[in-house]
Amino acid sequence: MSADPFHLAWFAADGFGVKSWGKTFSGRGGQDWADPALWIDLAQALERARFDFIIIEDSSYMPDTYGGTSEAYLKTATATPKMDPSVLAPLMSHATKKIGIVPTMSVSEHHPYGLARTINTLDHMSQGRTGWNIVTGSNDNAAKNYGLDDWLEHDERYDMADEFFDLACRLWTSWEEDAVVLDEATGTWGDFTKVHTVDFQGTYFSSRGPLNAPQSPQGLPTFVQAGGSPRGKKFDARAANAIISGVEGGPAKMKAFRDDIRAQAALAGRSPDDVKVLYLISPIIAETDEEAWAKRRRQTEFAEAHPEIGLLHLSRHSRIDFSQWDLDEVIPEGTTTNGHRQQLEQCIGKTPRQILREGFGQGNFEIVGSPDTVAAQLDEAMEEVGGDGFLIASRDLNRRYISEIADGLVPALQRRGVVREEYSHDTFRDNLLAF
Amino acid sequence: MTKPFHLAWFNSFAPPAWASPFAGDAGNEWFTGEYHVDIIKQMERAGFDFIMFEDSTFVPETYGGSSEIALKYSQHAPKLDPMALLPILARETSHIGLVATASTSFYPPFILARLMATLDHLTKGRVGWNVVTSSEDIAAQNYGMDKLPDHDVRYEVAEEFVDVVKQLWDSWEPGAVVMDRETGRYADHTKVHPIHHRGKHFAVRGPLNMPPGPQGHPVLCQAGGSPAGRDFAAKNATAIIATNPVISKMKEYREDIRARAEKFGRDPDDIKVLFQVSPVVAETSEGAKKAHHQRFGALSHAQIEQTLAGISSTTEIDFSQFDLDAPFPQDLKTNGHQSILDDFMKRNKGKTLRESIEERSQFGPPIFGTPAECADRMEEIVEEVGGDGFLIMSPSTRRYIDEICSGLAPELQRRGLVRTSYPQPTFKQNLLGH
Known part of the structure; x- marks a missing residue:
């Protein structure tokens, strides 16, 4: 018995910044971090492996939560620069034909009109392969x-996101599908009766519209x-086509989610x-199970x-300075935040050392082994969870890791018949929803 | 001997001349950016300093109170976001500068500073920002405002915006990135500084969350015509784009900008004023003359409509209300491009609207002929004006671009008037020659 076919996608943690550098197989990752070549290679390798999409994570600030200074973040190039x-997304779609490219953009930073326009442009340029x-x-x-001084309170940010989403969708569909007529006989490019203002007046945003560009191939980007x-x-x-989820608690909790x-x-x-629903994993893969576990030990x-490297992310996401606790001190009940709530809640009652040892986000669901071993593990997990696939993430991104996944793990999954061998459609959403 | 001058191309991420007999499939294919990839390769071969993408973010409704004419002729709309096109163009070229337009009225300065710095990395030092303040309330309404601030306030906002953006580009000192494998230190936090800007219009903490690109500050490009606009341009811009069909006025404008630049303590040679022209190039003088007349003389109904609709959306005055054969109105007021409107009224005093738009339909002094004749004319103009070059603007087809890039530009290159190579590593250095 095998799981039903499932999806694979990539989560480029820490965004368009410094990836692997200073390590054995980093190559020129430190010097060439601003060159998009690694990203183009990533997109092409994952298209070869028939991935659904790549998310480019993002944030636009200099973190200083850990210890109240940017020192450790800059020292380790953690979450900065980004x-x-x-403007990386078009380079990745330009070099590929089928894979979806998903930049991250914040509803708290952009105006819906500007964001709708950028995403619409990217969807045109990629011929229907853009996500947000x-x-x-x-x-x-x-x-x-x-x-x-600060963002809105956590739940209200989602009220704002709801409104942003509604307005952006109105703008994306403000041109009817057949508004562009290209009639050479009458010299008519577009039919104005099919282009409509949106006249949106909300609590947080207003916009007159229409968008100043026609509907893109997907109409709405993939969310x-x-x-x-x-x-x-x-x-x-209500909004998402794909959801990024952690695997804390293993398959039983994943299924419940x-x-x-x-x-x-x-x-x-x-x-x-x-x-x-796609679950974040960072499989550790080598030629044999034994070598993979040896690699895992070296990483631990x-x-x-x-220890600070693991706590840097936790601090900036949760907005709680984890340098305030000793590595063996229990994080007390009642610690709250206006940052990422779910992450913080998973830390309460544990010590920083414990959190680090568990490998944050990986929980007790360890994926280590040869390509065949890992493929079997993923197959088994998906069978239990019911769907819909995995998001591979690696902070220490280099070409060697990309190849271990694209040329090692994926063929093993394909042999089991649990991931696609060919794309069946041209647009991102159609491929994502095909099974 | 005329000193060498610069060539640039004025463009939009918009449909090319899709209904032209030489449009090919441009009406359908432009969305992907492939058309622009083709034409920019031509321009780089021809020694152009840069391609500039103007931009706006609205569907015009001024002319006749509806979007009918604008959409019929794809005029001012649609336009896709030029920021997303630039990385592709950079990937396919090596030297030519790439300028995108962004409005100080609609972007938060942090996003714009970061976008430009990212593009400066992606282009390896070849990006420019055409700074506009926007002039259309209908665009402001897309961004949740009822109307734009008054003209001079917009320039005040733009000044502060540019100041903030420059501070963000400077928030990483040179040498902040150390990349020391031994200690595992990527960057030195003592060389990365918050800016803590609190001004009248913006509050920005900083620092930028990335080091600046190879140019540090990308090239700033501007098109100010009013006194406030000219001061802004003279203070901040490296390239200025200007439109005037009268050569003595071109000279006057350039000298005024240079004088203002000196007043701000800048070397006037660090500003290049480029004038819009639409050369008509053909194999024979006769052919060129005919083609020029077809394009700019005896205007057809469609050409008149397009010209008036264009003026309407720039000035926010509905020109469909005026009689074509009555004297040109002299009492028009706008919160849009007032300087363009003033100039337009002044120039056309005593003419009818129909007469005036014949002149308006071309943006600079007439240039037509064989490549050699056009080159002669351009040489004369630069000689009289004093510098610094031209911005080519014309409905876009591959054929027209080829006429300029394989006909006119090589002739200018043979005369030593236009560059044949790009000796410097960055756009700014090539433009300034140092």
Whole structure:
């Protein structure tokens, strides 16, 4: 017995910044970080492996939560520098034909009109392969770059996201599909009776419209989101086509998460099959299981020798300074945040050392082994969870890791018949919803 | 001997001349950016300093109170976002500068600073920003405002915007990135500084979350005509684009900009004023003359409509209300491009609207003929004006681009008037020659 076919996607953690550098197989990753070549290689390799899409994560501030200074972030190039993914995306789609490209853009930083226009342009340029990873912003340093002291309170940010989403969708469909007529006989390019203002007046945004460009091949881009909190899930259930989810707690919890999302989607009047839940994993792969576990041990030793690296992310996402606790001190009940709630809640009652050892986000679901071993593990997990696939993430991104996945793991999954061998459609959403 | 001058191309990420007999499939294919990839390769071969993408973010409704004419002729709409096109063009070329337009009224400065810095990396030092303040309330309404601030306030906002953006580009000191494998240190936090800007219009903490690109500050491009606009341009711009069909006025404008630049303590040679022209090039003088007349003389109904609709959306005055054969109105007021409107009224005093738009339909002094004749004319103009070059603007087909890039430009190159190579590593250095 095998799982039903499932999807593969890539989560480019830490965005368009410094990837692997200074390590054995980093290549020129440090010097050439601003060159898009690694990203183009990533897109081409993953298209060869028939991935559905690549998310380019993003945030637009200099983090300083850990220890109240940017020192450790800059020292380790953690979460900074990051460049704007909206201008990396066209390079990745220009070099490929089928894979979806998903830049991250925040509803707290952009005006809906500007964002709708950028995404519409990218969908035209990629011929229907653009997605939008919807984020609401969490760190107050970002708010301060945009003239505010802080973002709205957590749940209200999602109210704003709802409104942003509605307005953007209105703008994307403000031109009817057949508004461009290209009639040479009458010299008519477009039919103005098919282009409509949106005249939107909301609590947070207003816009007259129409968008100043026709509908793009997908009409609406493919929507990706990662809300794990109750309010975030509610947003996902109505808006998302793909959901980024953690695997904390293993397949049983993963299944519960997915069942909940599907039930909420049905309540929101959508087909649950139109919402794909993808789980973040970072498989450790080598030629044999033994070598893979040896690699895993080396990674653990490195993490234990550099505990701050793991805590840097946790601090900036949760907006809680994890340098305030000793590595063996339990994080007390009652610690709250206006940042990422789900992540913080998973830390309470544990010590920083414990959190690090578990490998944050990986929980007790360790994926280590030869390509065949890992393929079997993923197959088994998907069978239990019910769907819909995995998002591969690696902070230490280099070409060697890309190849281990694209040329090692994926062929092993294909041999089991659980991932696609060919794309069946031309646009991103059609491929994503094909099974 | 005329000193060498610069060539640039004025463009939009918009449909090319799709109904032209030489449009090919441009009406359908432009969305992907492939058309622009083709034409920019031609321009780089021809020694152009840069391609500039103007931009706007609305569907015009001024002319006749509806979008009918604008959409019929794809005029001012649609336009796709030029920021997304630039990386592709950079990937397919090596030297030519790439300028995108962005409005200080609609972008948060942090996004714009970051976008430009990212593009400066992606182009390896070849990006420019054409700074506009926007002049259409209908665009402002797309961004949640009822109307734009008054003209001079917009320039005040633009000044602060540019100041903030420059501070963000400077927020990483040179040498901040150390990349020391031994200590595992990527960057030195003592060389990365928040800017803590609190001004009248913007509050920005900073620092930028990335180091600046090879140019540090991308090339700033501007098109100010009013006194406030001219001051802004003289203070901030490296390239200025200007439109005037009268050669003495071109000279006057350039000298005024240079004088203002000196007043701001800048070397006037660090600003290049480029004038819009639409050369008509053909194999024979006769053919060129005929083609020029077809394009700019005896205007057809469609040409008149397009010209008036264009003026209407720039000035926010509905020109469909005026009688074509009555004297040109002299009492028009706008919160849009007032300087363009003033100039337009002044120039056309005593003419009818029909007469005036014949002149308006071409943007610079008439240039037509064989490549050699056009080159002669351009040489004369630069000689009289004093510099610094031209911005070619014309309905776009591959054929027209080829006429300029394989006909006119090589002739200018043979005369030593236009570059044949790009000796410097960045756009700014090539433009300034140092």
